[in-house]
Amino acid sequence: MVWRGYSAAAAAVAAAVALTVVTGCGSGDGTDVASIVGDFASAIGDQDVEAASGLTTAPEPAAESLGATFAGMGAKTVETTVNKPIEYSDGTASFTMKTTWVWPGQGTFETDTSGTARELSSGWKVQWEPGLVYPDMPAGSRLQKVRTDATPAPTVDSRTGKVFMKMEPVNEIVFDPKAAGRKSDAAITSLAHAIEPIAPLITAPVIRKKVDEAGGRPVTAVVLRDPDMKMLAADPEKITGVTVDHAGKLVMDDRRLSSPLEDGLTNYWTAVRDATAGWQVQLVTPGSKPRRLAHEQGPPAKDIPTTVDQNEQLVLGDSVVDVAQPATMMTFDASTGGILAMAQNDEAARRKVAAGTSYATGSALDPVFGAIDRATRGDSGSADDMLYHFGLGVKFTAPGVSLPRGTAIRPKVSSAQFKPNDYQASMLNMGALGVALARASAGETGAVAPYIIKGATTKVTGGALGQFTPEVARDVLQTMTQVAKTGDASDLTGAPGLRALVGTNGPQGPGWFVGLHNGKVLVIYCEGDKSGTAALQVAQKYFTVSKR
Template sequence: MIDRVRTEPRALFAAVLSLTLIVVGCSSDKPDQPAKIAQQFVTALNNDDGNAAAALTSDPAKAADAIGKMYDGLGKDVKFDVKSTEESGAVELAAQWTLGQGEAAKRWSYTTRGKASDSGQGWRIDWDPAILVAGLTEGHTVRFLPTHSTPARVLDRAGQELMTEQVVTLVNVAPSADAAAVAPLLAQIDPAVTPASLSADIAAGQGNPVTALILREQDLAKVEAPLSALPGVTLAKQTRLLTTDRTLTSPTFSGVTELWQEAQDAAAGWSVEVVADDGTATKLVGEDAKPTPDLTTTLDLGLQQAAEAAVAPLQQQAAIVAIRPSTGGILAVAQSASADAQGPIALTGLYPPGSTFKTVTVSAALQAGGLTPDTVLPCPGSANIEGRTIPNDENFDLGQVPLHTAFARSCNTTMGRLAVGLPPNGLQKAAEQFGLGVDYVTPGLVTVTGTVPVADTPAARVESGIGQGSVTASPFGMALVAATIAHGSLQAPMFVDGRRGTGNRTPSPLPANITDQLSTMMRETVTAGTATILNDIPDLRGKTGTAEHENGAAHGWFVGIEGDLAFAVFVADAGSSTPALEAAGRFLRNVQPLIPR
């Protein structure tokens, strides 16, 4: 009796304790469920797994459809977080969207509210589209739209229109298309398109459609109907910044297009719209686009057209770069068709500058002292200088002549002797005073001026002194040299009005008398030296150059100054400076009224 009475309370206590634990366990587990299901839901959304997120709701089919349409309309660059949950099942989420791409991307943040409950088959988010975007209801979805004000134009320095945003049509050709049927239609617009070239483009697409041609509106009308009827051909419209005059072309246009696009993106507005099934849309949130001012460049339309016409007849790679010395503004940059195929050689191509570099050599020698333009120096037909035999062109021999004559007649032997007497960094320092070897960051323009290494040996200085060896320059770099002589000091280049380039170093200034002396010698080059075929052009100053290289005939150069215009002409593999002189003549004789004075 005693034992039985003493054990019953223990059994009762154990039963009560067990029941208490069960009750406590159930009640302590319930508050965690809204937080757990909410966290699982946002994790799936953040992993771009719409189906997994939908499966955690009370209506997976509707949820999957709504989440998919949300991704279609807004993208997938979003981060959802659980902001708070309550024991009642109330859930609050926070969303942070990045809408659009790159620099033009917009940020949008908001919070939503919903409810989690036990469906009998586990905890679920009670499906309501408002859990994704506040205010969203069944039968509606959302979309992001960038908005723009009237597109800016690209203008020349006088306000003439160079480029505008235009509608173009992309002719996209699938691998299944018949190239023999498509090519003749496209050849009506671009004769370079042939069945063979189109077949090669299709093959290069590796099974993907390729864009065979981009058509302006006036060209589309000629071929739209027959192209649309061909299997495997689709026409897609886009807007692009294009030259107003379709014949106008310049390597500067790619840089200005990037600058234009940056300005358009920075000024763009945006909106998120709620869209009903019938297509009606209501703005939910957004920001209006800002006005975009026209982009005024330093280019001169007339000079640009003349420069293009001057190099167009040349089969070789050729370029003209023109600069306004008083401002550093780029007036024209033109290339021949074969140069265009190689890239922007006018701005970044590096070549030995040949005798045009003698402007630098004479400047360095004059600054070193003990020498004037009237100093008489030997100009033999050839000379052995530091073990290197230096000949003049066709071994012409002038005997003893003043420095200005040796410069005008382009005596290699004279210049080689002068270069030997300079310090190892003498030519490098002198070149930098003209901008050659200085790297500029110029808005809208990518350029390389050239390289003039330190010449540690006398033999290296001989080569450098006549623009050979390790010395290189771009047509842009040599135009900058001419502009510096014309202005009397180095002006940083400028392509967009008011936005001057910045150099990676600040060279020492040129003495005023040096540029004056060089200008006088360059005038003699035209009147009595190697550029006399241009002697009919008033007050033209210049320097010719022929540059040997390993891969073909010598390159031809001419740098010139007339009024407030400085320029460089380059013709690859020309054999002499004559093709460059002829191109300069075509350019200058067509632009006399346009030259800034």
Template sequence: MTPSTARPHTRHRTRPAAGLAAAALAVVMVGSGCAALTGDTGADELQEFLSVLERGDLAGAAALTTDPAAAEEALTASVAGMGYPALSADTPDGDRRPDRDPVAVEFTWDLGGGADDGAEGDDDEATPSPTDTGSEAGPRSVTTSGQAGTVKVDDQWKVQWEPTILDSRLVAGGYLEYAELMDYDTDVLDRTGAPLMQWTPVTAVTLAPDAAASADAVAQLVSSAAPTITGQSIRDGLAEAGDQPYQVVGLRPSDIDPIREQLAAVPGVTLPERGDLIRTDRELSSPALNGLPNAWLEALQASGGWSADIINPDAEPIELGGAPAGEVDDLTSTLQISMQQAAQSAVDGSGQAASIVAIQPSTGGILAVAQNSAADQQGPVSLEGRFPPGSTFKVVTTGAALESGVVGPEEIVPCPAQITVSGRTIPNDDDFALGDVPLETAFARSCNTSQAVISDRLEPEAMKNTAAQLGLGVGFTVPGLNTYTGSVPVTERGPGRVEAAIGQGEVLASPFGMAVMTASLANNGRMILPELISGMPAVANDSPEPLPQNVVDTLRRYMVQTVQTGTATAANSVPGLGGKTGTAEVGNGPSHGWFVGSTGDIAVAALIEGADSSGPAVSMAANFLTSAGQPAPLAAG
């Protein structure tokens, strides 16, 4: 793979022109003695011009010249083109007589330090010369040499405006430009090596701020490629953009070419070209894809180069400095396109807001993240939602009880229709009663009353600590992904602990968090580190010890029993599946339905909001697992 030499996308680094007071003072002092010796020559006005320019006041600097309008336009073009860098100026030969002969002016453009930008000690680095290619991560700085003269206009000294003030090689209409050079040929692949996202030329369909009357015409033309865009959505976007142009949509060549001429004829429409990292399959949708462009960009920037050039009209660029981009290997995502499609199909089959998250226990690799349009209206709830997990949390409560020894794996526990524990009366669903039964049976049949009894024996931190051992309530920084696992409180003995024991009260979790919990249990009780991009595992804010193996084995046996004879028998056709159902009360509305489970090397969490039963979530998860199969091997990077 060869790094791209073209620049389909220029990304400027914006640096404030702050902290330059000392440099400005130094510039003012240079040549002041000469001004005193030569009399009134405009030297002080020239130094004021340079000082104001250093501060970033382009209009103020332009006002000190003989042609403020032309000067401001030209200065803005170059300073913006260089990414608004920190700028310092000097007159290395002194002021001499700028009214007689132009004096030399030297500008240093501090463009940032690449990966080391902002690191302590940068002030000690030598400034590269204009031809110094430097290192990819080192300081980025170039120097330009121009000349400036002064003239008296109506008894006031002015700087004689010429483009050559910034650089002697600049001509009218020319400007300076800084660009980051990156290996745009780098693709994002799925775990099988199939292209997932690629850099593609894109045409941005853009509408002027005052062109709301064209909204319906634009919507009609782009409807085949972007059916969700309407005239009203465009008008809403224009209103939000205020006095700025509004980008309606970015279209790939196959979409824009048939309608380009018609769009160009619509009043207020412009069609600028740019590049973008886009999905190879436009139908593929997932919150897990949203952060991949940022991760991709960071990888490219880490090996990125740069260039600074003089751009004159009808001429080849003149190089000021730069460094070539390094080659970047394709990024391999842990997602599997076929699994993502199966997950999306499963959630789309629900008439209510639905989410599925699937994770590979052995690696922590995220296999699929899907939510339907009803869930989309709430944001990325599959990854960051905050829901009571209901009885799926009994995996934690039972694990805490087994780990602390307050119950044994074969213990007989009561399962009455209702029970009052620590002042809180807990019923079973539909008030079913089993009498005294083995803990395994109470778990498989989801006896709330049994959980209330065993939770009353726990220490206040027990459920929180056991949840953390399985990653629930732990914070993860996952490259390319924003996530929330959940929150489990420390509960003193009383109603709060009883409620928490069955996943209610203050216990909250996202589908992602419940998938992490289930995958960690399937990983022999050792907390996984979720991963979206191969080789970039999450960083966790906690490092808990794994669950004891005997507790892991008991919980997994209970979960298999849940699928075979308990509340999840609708999924018993999935080979080797163990799981746990949950029905979580939400205020006065219908309850949420949950299912978590694992088989082979795949763990899944499924949520249907307002389903009023776990049954639909069980069926949705079973449909997904049947279609998805097992994860494919991860393609070599």
């Protein structure tokens, strides 16, 4: 048995459309030993369980063993080579076979095995034994390739270097309605009671809804950390249809925090782990610990630095909870565009409000459009370009930030035909606008793209960020100051020096608040009736909580 790292030779094997099988000089008519052994090796190369097992003296156990190994190894291609069998006078023959399992981009695993063939009344057959798969392999065993990850797992760190998210053992409490059968309703009630001390919001109706939406398939009722399991009212595994799966998951280091940013950061973290993952080939025998046969493992991945501010995340979480309708809030560093935090209430989470999804802006951007119209004197092309320079009308793809599903509408504006309810922007767009205006007030004239992973570049499509006209920025900033002093945001307290844009898209919203304050850009998005008032309510709670 030989393991080899991935090489140019292996790449050539992986790229081949068909596998090459070198066999003895058989007649090809299926009646001589060389032909049968060659066909067997060819079937192994094709990972054809039925064909390979049918050429053996024991098709059923051969099919079981080969099927388990093919599934466990998951090789892209398999190459087999056999030597010409040596026949003996007692109607038997011996042969050797080399099998190479290939995983493109990862490596190869080779085995050298020996076997025998017997001439029966029906013709030559390969004498089945597990040792054809791996030398001295016990009956009932299989080969398998498993992923390995270097330890320790990387952490996702905040802007100050503190751990924001880390991998931790978790317990996935899974309910299978089919396993519960007629006791399904009673089991759901019992499960809800068991987890109530730690997960009171996961009620029986909530679990039933999950089951209905899953079409009767198993559902994860809740994911709990190890300490949480000690606080349950009853052991979930004693409930019919409930199992507890143990796994590792990236979770918030501070249990008080939750954020829509978790999904995007987890996806980025997973990609980093995938890039540094290794693998191991094991011999698995029932009742015994898997035996490592070969492995390849790289070094641990580096921790992931982000722009997230943990204290800011906690403040945002407190700011959105009191609003009854969907409310989402993001804050950005006003000089760099780094995302500091993002939070939303349960209603917004159910609506799947996302940072990169475009929503109607209504009257919120009227001061921006008015300033651009005056500067471009009705030239729609120039107006579009100026919008792009401020971060509007473009799409941001920021590593670590989840992308919205579907295609966002790319807005256009014409000073002659523009209607507020025709324009759409994402919270990232609004954040980029706020950062551009804040930078303009500090003497900078170039927009920057929002980002969350330090050192990663945000892709900008649909237009180009660039230098914007200082006069336009001053015009908008002046209006924002008036809005905060005497306009719709004038009732807000505890925010000296605030500059704001406030607006809605009609009575049913959505409503927006974009504020510049204390070196930060605040973006609040609310939906439903009186959403503009709701956005101001979130802003006021933010300014109040920030001072605590």
